[in-house]
Amino acid sequence: MVSLDVDRVRRDFPALSEGVAHFDGPGGSQTPRQVADAVARTMTAGLANRGTVTAAERRAEEVVAGARRAVADLLGCDADGVVFARSMTQATYDVSRVLARDWRAGDEVVVTRLDHDSNIRPWVQAAQRAGATVRWVGFDRESGELPVDDVRAELSERTRLVAVTAASNVLGTRPDVAAIAAAAHDAGALVYVDGVHLTPHAPVDVAALGGDFFACSPYKFLGPHHGVLAAAPELLERLQPDKLLPSSDRVPERFELGTLPYELLAGTTAAIDHLAGLASGASDRRTRVLESMSAVEEHEERLFARLLDGLRSIAGVRLYGDPARRTPTAYFSVAGRASGEVSAHLAGLGVNAPASHFYAIEASRWLGLGDEGAVRAGLAPYTNADDVDRLLAGVGAIAR
Incomplete structure (x- = not known):
């Protein structure tokens, strides 16, 4: 399988020139210039x-x-x-x-x-x-x-x-x-x-x-x-x-x-x-989609393991859910801090990881989070290791 070249991917996204680490993709991804x-x-x-x-x-x-x-x-x-x-x-x-x-x-x-x-x-x-x-x-x-x-x-x-x-x-x-x-x-x-x-x-x-x-x-x-x-x-x-x-x-x-x-x-x-062209040169688009999305999945899983390991190592961080098969989405809270406070702190560092129930209101209530919810960090094809490290550093700072 061809690996995802995340540096090449990132060059197609004008919004990334603002220097923000975007973990808000689950609410809406950034847009490549080809789409615009x-x-x-x-x-x-x-x-x-x-x-x-x-x-x-x-x-x-x-x-x-x-x-x-x-x-x-x-x-x-x-x-x-x-x-x-x-x-x-x-x-x-x-x-x-x-x-x-x-x-x-x-x-x-x-x-x-x-x-x-x-x-x-x-x-x-x-x-x-x-x-x-x-x-x-x-x-x-x-x-x-x-x-x-x-x-x-x-x-x-x-x-x-x-x-x-x-x-x-x-x-x-x-x-x-x-x-x-x-x-x-x-x-x-x-x-x-x-x-x-x-x-x-x-x-x-x-x-x-x-x-x-x-x-x-x-x-x-x-x-x-x-x-x-x-x-x-x-x-x-x-x-x-x-x-x-x-x-x-x-x-x-x-x-x-x-x-x-x-x-x-x-x-x-x-x-x-x-998407079809991210990691495949196959002739038909369906094949290109499958190969490229497999590369996206591998890239995101690797970075997500880094994110989860980092969050688990921070005292006071609580992660919700640990399913065997999952998309690269972390839902977490920090002891003694309102989720909105954590999100605002991260935003001040140029890391976008919003806090909410994200319209999964029944799930939030089922988890005991009420209507406030928790912080959500989701990965995307353009997420890189530096983004993950910036998020972890920001969470670590507010958790201390």
């Missing part, structure tokens, strides 16, 4: 509503089609099942409303306390409107693991949907989604996977994960701010969302409300192309 250039080119070229008559119409059509192909290569899915939305949250609310039309009193929905609220609240609220029952699954407070058997125990012949994260955005836990999906399908339920925090850190194969829906956010993997939903086209064909009368009823267009943000889609294609 693609957005600017699209906005300054002749552009119109999609069509086939004028060059401007054809350009808009190709931007959309190109972005669908790029996402398909990133996720290993069918381009005809790629839906673009304002955000992952919006996409999830849209799907929840459509699915819940068929739910009845006595039906059940399973959610986990490990998840970001965007993969909890839409389902809880949809279930409440339908009179369905919500089944909650906790996670091990010490390890941060989500046991498959605990999910399986909540399934029944009345289960209509299981919502589960592919990686916790605070603890980094990577549940066994494939096993959870298999158990849910045995019960006759659909599975909605939040892939927002997994996609930036590892090769993704939605078919191997086994979920029916997979949602992610390009701005977490170097791209612009919008959301993506991937599902099998034949599943989407069975769903009828509310839409305007003149708008297309084709899949996936029937799920996309209004005119798409062409410039953001062009930026998403550029982000995926950038």
